[in-house]
Amino acid sequence: xxxxxxxxxxxxxxxxxxxxxxxxxxxxxxxxxxxxxxxxxxxxxxxxxxxxxxxxxxxxxxxxxxxxxxxxxxxxxxxxxxxxxxxxxxxxxxx
Numbered sequence: 343x344x345x346x347x348x349x350x351x352x353x354x355x356x357x358x359x360x361x362x363x364x365x366x367x368x369x370x371x372x373x374x375x376x377x378x379x380x381x382x383x384x385x386x387x388x389x390x391x392x393x394x395x396x397x398x399x400x401x402x403x404x405x406x407x408x409x410x411x412x413x414x415x416x417x418x419x420x421x422x423x424x425x426x427x428x429x430x431x432x433x434x435x436x437x
Contacts, residue, residue: 368402370409 377394384393391410395403 368399370406373398373403373406 373391373394376397377391380393381390384390389407391403391407394406
């Protein structure tokens with residue numbers, strides 16, 4: 343325990359003068375919340391996340407779209423497996 347305390351103290355001292363990088367807002371949460379808050383700016387035929395391309399990097403917005411596509415596939419797949427599992431199970435206590 344004492345050894346861990348010593349190493350922790352040394353780590354804090356060695357990083358005390360370092361400046362931390364700025365907070366990165368090009369992420370899933372910020373892009374999604376911005377797009378939801380600005381749905382009124384969406385043009386006809388445009389994806390709902392495309393309104394965020396003005397304030398965020400285009401590759402970040404495309405990445406968020408890909409994440410939502412994957413989430414959609416796995417959400418339906420897990421519900422499908424749950425329904426199949428329920429329909430194939432038998433209640434052995436009712437015999």
